[in-house]
Amino acid sequence: xxxxxxxxxxxxxxxxxxxxxxxxxxxxxxxxxxxxxxxxxxxxxxxxxxxxxxxxxxxxxxxxxxxxxxxxxxxxxxxxxxxxxxxxxxxxxxxxxxxxxxxxxxxxxxxxxxxxxxxxxxxxxxxxxxxxxxxxxxxxxxxxxxxxxxxxxxxxxxxxxxxxxxxxxxxxxxxxxxxxxxxxxxxxxxxxxxxxxxxxxxxxxxxxxxxxxxxxxxxxxxxxxxxxxxxxxxxxxxxxxxxxxxxxxxxxxxxxxxxxxxxxxxxxxxxxxxxxxxxxxxxxxxxxxxxxxxxxxxxxxxxxxxxxxxxxxxxxxx
Amino acid sequence: xxxxxxxxxxxxxxxxxxxxxxxxxxxxxxxxxxxxxxxxxxxxxxxxxxxxxxxxxxxxxxxxxxxxxxxxxxxxxxxxxxxxxxxxxxxxxxxxxxxxxxxxxxxxxxxxxxxxxxxxxxxxxxxxxxxxxxxxxxxxxxxxxxxxxxxxxxxxxxxxxxxxxxxxxxxxxxxxxxxxxxxxxxxxxxxxxxxxxxxxxxxxxxxxxxxxxxxxxxxxxxxxxxxxxxxxxxxxxxxxxxxxxxxxxxxxxxxxxxxxxxxxxxxxxxxxxxxxxxxxxxxxxxxxxxxxxxxxxxxxxxxxxxxxxxxxxxxxxxxxxxxxxxxxxxxxxxxxxxxxxxxxxxxxxxxxxxxxxxxxxxxxxxxxxxxxxxxxxxxxxxxxxxxxxxxxxxxxxxxxxxxxxxxxxxxxxxxxxxxxxxxxxxxxxxxxxxxxxxxxxxxxxxxxxxxxxxxxxxxxxxxxxxxxxxxxxxxxxxxxxxxxxxxxxxxxxxxxxxxxxxxxxxxxxxxxxxxxxxxxxxxxxxxxxxxxxxxxxxxxxxxxxxxxxxxxxxxxxxxxxxxxxxxxxxxxxxxxxxxxxxxxxxxxxxxxxxxxxxxxxxxxxxxxxxxxxxxxxxxxxxxxxxxxxxxxxxxxxxxxxxxxxxxxxxxxxxxxxxxxxxxxxxxxx
Numbered sequence: 001x002x003x004x005x006x007x008x009x010x011x012x013x014x015x016x017x018x019x020x021x022x023x024x025x026x027x028x029x030x031x032x033x034x035x036x037x038x039x040x041x042x043x044x045x046x047x048x049x050x051x052x053x054x055x056x057x058x059x060x061x062x063x064x065x066x067x068x069x070x071x072x073x074x075x076x077x078x079x080x081x082x083x084x085x086x087x088x089x090x091x092x093x094x095x096x097x098x099x100x101x102x103x104x105x106x107x108x109x110x111x112x113x114x115x116x117x118x119x120x121x122x123x124x125x126x127x128x129x130x131x132x133x134x135x136x137x138x139x140x141x142x143x144x145x146x147x148x149x150x151x152x153x154x155x156x157x158x159x160x161x162x163x164x165x166x167x168x169x170x171x172x173x174x175x176x177x178x179x180x181x182x183x184x185x186x187x188x189x190x191x192x193x194x195x196x197x198x199x200x201x202x203x204x205x206x207x208x209x210x211x212x213x214x215x216x217x218x219x220x221x222x223x224x225x226x227x228x229x230x231x232x233x234x235x236x237x238x239x240x241x242x243x244x245x246x247x248x249x250x251x252x253x254x255x256x257x258x259x260x261x262x263x264x265x266x267x268x269x270x271x272x273x274x275x276x277x278x279x280x281x282x283x284x285x286x287x288x289x290x291x292x293x294x295x296x297x298x299x300x301x302x303x304x305x306x307x308x309x310x311x312x313x314x315x316x317x318x
Numbered sequence: 319x320x321x322x323x324x325x326x327x328x329x330x331x332x333x334x335x336x337x338x339x340x341x342x343x344x345x346x347x348x349x350x351x352x353x354x355x356x357x358x359x360x361x362x363x364x365x366x367x368x369x370x371x372x373x374x375x376x377x378x379x380x381x382x383x384x385x386x387x388x389x390x391x392x393x394x395x396x397x398x399x400x401x402x403x404x405x406x407x408x409x410x411x412x413x414x415x416x417x418x419x420x421x422x423x424x425x426x427x428x429x430x431x432x433x434x435x436x437x438x439x440x441x442x443x444x445x446x447x448x449x450x451x452x453x454x455x456x457x458x459x460x461x462x463x464x465x466x467x468x469x470x471x472x473x474x475x476x477x478x479x480x481x482x483x484x485x486x487x488x489x490x491x492x493x494x495x496x497x498x499x500x501x502x503x504x505x506x507x508x509x510x511x512x513x514x515x516x517x518x519x520x521x522x523x524x525x526x527x528x529x530x531x532x533x534x535x536x537x538x539x540x541x542x543x544x545x546x547x548x549x550x551x552x553x554x555x556x557x558x559x560x561x562x563x564x565x566x567x568x569x570x571x572x573x574x575x576x577x578x579x580x581x582x583x584x585x586x587x588x589x590x591x592x593x594x595x596x597x598x599x600x601x602x603x604x605x606x607x608x609x610x611x612x613x614x615x616x617x618x619x620x621x622x623x624x625x626x627x628x629x630x631x632x633x634x635x636x637x638x639x640x641x642x643x644x645x646x647x648x649x650x651x652x653x654x655x656x657x658x659x660x661x662x663x664x665x666x667x668x669x670x671x672x673x674x675x676x677x678x679x680x681x682x683x684x685x686x687x688x689x690x691x692x693x694x695x696x697x698x699x700x701x702x703x704x705x706x707x708x709x710x711x712x713x714x715x716x717x718x719x720x721x722x723x724x725x726x727x728x729x730x731x732x733x734x735x736x737x738x739x740x741x742x743x744x745x746x747x748x749x750x751x752x753x754x755x756x757x758x759x760x761x762x763x764x765x766x767x768x769x770x771x772x773x774x775x776x777x778x779x780x781x782x783x784x785x786x787x788x789x790x791x792x793x794x795x796x797x798x799x800x801x802x803x804x805x806x807x808x809x810x811x812x813x814x815x816x817x818x819x820x821x822x823x824x825x826x827x828x829x830x831x832x833x834x835x836x837x838x839x840x841x842x843x844x845x846x847x848x849x850x851x852x853x854x855x856x857x858x859x860x861x862x863x864x865x866x867x868x869x870x871x872x873x874x875x876x877x878x879x880x881x882x883x884x885x886x887x888x889x890x891x892x893x894x895x896x897x898x899x900x901x902x903x904x905x906x907x908x909x910x911x912x913x914x915x916x917x918x919x920x921x922x923x924x925x926x927x928x929x930x931x932x933x934x935x936x937x938x939x940x941x942x943x944x945x946x947x948x949x950x951x952x953x954x955x956x957x958x959x960x961x962x963x964x965x966x967x968x969x970x971x972x973x974x975x976x977x978x979x980x981x982x983x984x985x986x987x
Contacts, residue, residue: 054872060880060881061884062883065697065698065704065775066697073868076864081857097843097851097853097856099857102727102731102852103727106718109760113767116767116771117775120776124898125893125897127776128899129899132903132904136907143753150749154734158850160851218886221879226868291907291911304753308749312749
């Protein structure tokens with residue numbers, strides 16, 4: 001049932017996501033700089049960046065159509081919805097029934113289609129290159145992601161993200177081998193989906209290697225700000241999803257506001273650790289050639305299928 | 319209304335369609351009369367069919383016996399819930415296509431508009447009779463009428479060689495399929511000689527004969543639907559036919575084959591075996607994967623859509639197989655879930671694929687060009703068509719909040735229950751098949767981005783595209799209607815399912831409607847809200863609200879200034895339209911990753927070529943694996959037969975004499 005506290009919690013979760021997402025990106029950037037013994041940019045750099053971009057004029061290419069101007073908002077909306085239904089602080093989310101884990105994959109898919117179409121709209125070679133590669137990564141990552149979700153859904157008998165997290169959080173600590181496989185596969189998929197090393201490099205503008213950056217090359221001003229914000233929201237959503245699914249402790253289940261407040265430091269702590277680990281992964285790996293990505297994501301898929309089979313073979317009675 | 323049964327109205331509608339067609343013959347060259355009067359009339363009849371079918375859903379079955387037919391076998395007709403669901407689809411989708419056709423057909427070479435109008439409306443009427451037929455004879459007559467009328471429609475531009483060839487290929491495979499269906503009906507009568515469907519229902523076939531009947535039906539209806547390996551006619555016939563005809567064939571006619579499959583497997587044959595479902599599931603998966611991979615590498619927009627139809631039929635077959643498996647193990651609630659996915663995908667696909675085919679028709683009219691490599695940037699000239707096509711593209715890619723996602727979601731939900739199957743290895747293998755379904759859906763997204771981006775986005779690849787014009791008012795109206803259906807199917811799944819649930823209930827004895835009624839109309843939770851739920855309305859509202867709120871906030875807190883300038887050219891001034899991806903370039907990753915799936919002939923330029931030239935030709939493996947060997951075999955057999963026919967009367971007389979002798983020996987009373 002929808003309660004006032006549920007609605008408040010929901011609004012709070014969305015606001016927190018909007019506020020925290022750039023911070024997470026900044027934190028990962030800072031950790032990367034430390035690990036690579038560079039002087040780190042300020043932690044709040046992404047906020048300055050957004051502020052700057054929002055102030056700037058939009059410079060549109062002559063060939064940009066209306067779709068090009070709508071796409072950043074759609075992508076941003078998709079990411080906000082994703083953040084709203086992923087339990088970061090509490091599992092009591094009134095919006096959660098709107099989309100279960102399968103529909104969540106659909107939300108990301110919708111955002112991907114729009115950003116790829118927008119990338120091809122102006123008609124430059126980089127745009128279409130980026131759009132094509134993004135769709136390539138997308139169709140490789142989606143089956144693996146789905147197998148992860150299947151493994152979890154069969155463990156819990158539900159595809160609702162909130163129910164999965166609630167059930168996993170409230171049982172005694174048992175290590176499931178299937179969940180371990182699923183967790184590794186999920187990490188692989190998240191790296192690919194968030195355009196991180198080793199699949200893509202968020203810091204690159206080298207023509208032949210970029211994927212995400214190639215797609216947003218023609219964007220400027222507020223549109224670019226929205227897309228950058230959406231990208232950090234996506235990273236935040238994936239991080240929260242991974243943390244909630246595989247480390248579900250500390251997420252409030254009840255309706256009390258205190259539990260919600262208590263969940264904030266836990267979330268911050270988990271995100272900080274997660275962000276640091278992401279920076280470590282990005283530092284010790286090199287970006288791979290684009291046609292190595294099928295192998296990388298194929299491995300993720302195989303691991304996820306293995307997780308599913310382990311689940312079906314060994315843990316069916318559990 | 320009590321004196322008129324729904325079935326009578328539907329019959330009248332079929333006759334009306336036939337009558338409209340005949341009216342077209344009165345003035346076969348009067349394009350204005352035919353397109354602006356007869357096609358809209360046909361659309362009104364379609365609307366009537368849709369509404370009557372919608373109204374009759376959930377009611378008892380109605381039967382009628384016509385006075386025509388064989389002396390001792392009059393036409394039996396029956397309208398039950400399964401027929402009604404498909405009649406609904408036929409009616410409502412044909413409204414959009416007929417309205418579009420009113421603006422589409424113009425004076426030109428090829429078939430006269432009046433004849434075209436006759437063929438088109440006979441095609442519609444025969445599909446309706448196929449859905450209503452209640453005996454094998456009526457069914458086959460209607461089925462053949464459907465095949466023939468659509469053959470003539472495909473060969474509208476019969477002056478072109480390749481179009482005639484495509485037509486003959488279609489006719490050939492349609493007849494191979496028809497023979498198979500006829501044999502299947504023959505098996506199902508069980509030797510009792512009663513060709514009515516009620517007679518077949520009464521038969522208790524042994525598992526062997528039931529399996530034979532099922533496999534024959536799968537092959538026969540599969541040929542019409544385009545299941546691998548009988549799919550080859552689709553990518554030939556669809557580009558050849560005029561766009562409204564492609565839309566009608568892909569959107570509606572393929573679904574009559576699905577109707578036939580459901581009718582035979584769940585209604586006429588009783589003893590379902592689990593491996594039937596496995597066969598359908600495997601064929602469906604292969605078809606879906608094959609279709610989507612080939613659709614990503616096409617350069618002709620209608621061929622791309624034709625392969626995408628093959629993919630969707632594959633997905634429907636996957637759902638059908640899953641339904642059969644659950645049904646064989648008497649897990650009727652889960653079978654109902656899978657069957658709902660099948661029916662929903664039939665509805666969804668017929669709307670969005672018709673929409674996309676009609677959009678290609680508008681593009682074709684505006685540009686005279688079917689090849690993706692010569693299009694581009696049309697969103698600037700044809701904003702209506704472009705934005706309506708976007709709805710079809712999103713639905714076809716299986717993305718929320720439009721119709722394609724609902725059926726895909728239902729299908730995946732039913733896959734999630736497959737580990738509960740009481741079978742030692744099926745419960746392991748079937749869940750993994752779900753991953754292939756997702757791969758297919760994701761690849762469909764790739765194909766659709768290619769389709770949309772290359773036609774409508776980017777810079778215009780040819781100078782002539784500057785003169786392209788948006789669709790006319792009739793065409794727009796037809797497209798809007800179909801886009802509206804796609805949207806409604808997307809955001810109101812609960813309401814739709816509680817209507818079509820009657821068909822599921824009739825075939826399986828149980829349905830989803832009771833579960834759905836427990837929740838609000840906005841929520842789709844086929845099992846329970848804790849288990850899984852999807853609320854497309856909330857979904858849409860949230861994204862739309864963020865969009866509007868975000869726009870308003872950004873504009874009020876900052877500004878809405880926009881400057882226009884040249885696209886960033888990376889320091890290289892000569893960034894023309896040729897720097898964009900071509901259709902071939904866009905699908906290069908697919909060709910590379912899935913190389914063994916294609917039969918490719920490629921020519922790469924070398925560094926020293928003075929005139930560098932790149933070409934790639936992708937062909938279907940099945941031509942070389944199946945069709946050409948069969949053709950060769952047929953050739954050999956006929957040379958052998960030619961040897962028998964020496965042309966001398968004495969030899970022929972001897973053949974007759976020997977035949978007579980053999981008959982006298984064998985056929986003694």
